[in-house]
Amino acid sequence: DAGxxxxxxxxxxxxxxxxxxxxxxxxxxxxxxxxxxxxxxGLELLIYFNNxxxxxxxxxxxxxxxxxxxxxxxxTLKIQPSEPRDSAVYFCASTRRGPTGGYTFGSGTRLTVx
Amino acid sequence: xxxVEQHPSTLSxxxxxxxxxxxxxxxxxxxYFPWYKQELGKRPQLIIDIRSNVGEKKDQxxxxxxxxxxxxxxxxxTETQPEDSAVYFCAARKDDKIIFGKGTRLHILP
Numbered sequence: 001d002a003g004x005x006x007x008x009x010x011x012x013x014x015x016x017x018x019x020x021x022x023x024x025x026x027x028x029x030x031x032x033x034x035x036x037x038x039x040x041x042g043l044e045l046l047i048y049f050n051n052x053x054x055x056x057x058x059x060x061x062x063x064x065x066x067x068x069x070x071x072x073x074x075x076t077l078k079i080q081p082s083e084p085r086d087s088a089v090y091f092c093a094s095t096r097r098g099p100t101g102g103y104t105f106g107s108g109t110r111l112t113v114x
Numbered sequence: 115x116x117x118v119e120q121h122p123s124t125l126s127x128x129x130x131x132x133x134x135x136x137x138x139x140x141x142x143x144x145x146y147f148p149w150y151k152q153e154l155g156k157r158p159q160l161i162i163d164i165r166s167n168v169g170e171k172k173d174q175x176x177x178x179x180x181x182x183x184x185x186x187x188x189x190x191x192t193e194t195q196p197e198d199s200a201v202y203f204c205a206a207r208k209d210d211k212i213i214f215g216k217g218t219r220l221h222i223l224p
Binding site for chain 1: 115148156157158159160163203210211212213214215216217
């Protein structure tokens with residue numbers, strides 16, 4: 001298995017532009033999570049899906065952020081309009097419910113908004 | 115919701131010595147406690163985990179302990195090596211969500 005795949009690895013955009021981050025979970029994993037990592041706030045859970053359905057989006061910072069999971073193998077996190085304070089590394093992770101419990105993280109997308 | 119506190123934020127130990135990182139959690143319903151290691155510029159990777167029905171677990175130089183009554187758990191690394199230098203995150207899972215501590219930056223000194 002190729003693991004959790006995220007794209008792009010790096011994104012630099014101007015303030016006000018729309019940004020779309022992409023994630024492909026591990027096949028067979030029915031949970032998908034989006035995290036944001038910054039030095040100040042650490043790893044913050046933004047939203048998670050179970051069987052493609054959003055379960056908890058309480059961590060989404062504001063209406064500028066939205067996430068979708070149209071099918072079991074693809075999810076997007078969109079920021080519109082982007083702001084400099086959105087600069088961070090965004091990780092996607094997936095897991096399968098069961099005794100194992102841990103997540104597998106993707107390589108992350110480093111977003112810089114200038 | 116769950117809140118995970120982690121200490122210290124930075125830890126420097128001499129190569130060969132032991133390192134201990136401590137965490138507390140707030141929700142007594144949390145039942146799974148993973149630890150992740152993140153090297154510079156890379157993704158967090160699971161290194162060890164413990165379930166709430168177990169008090170201690172060991173894997174070579176790494177061990178975790180859990181005190182459910184006090185709601186705290188710890189990571190112990192013995193005989194530290196240069197490749198142990200990284201940021202370590204503790205976490206607590208309740209239902210389907212894993213909440214992370216803020217991380218501990220571990221420096222192994224030569």
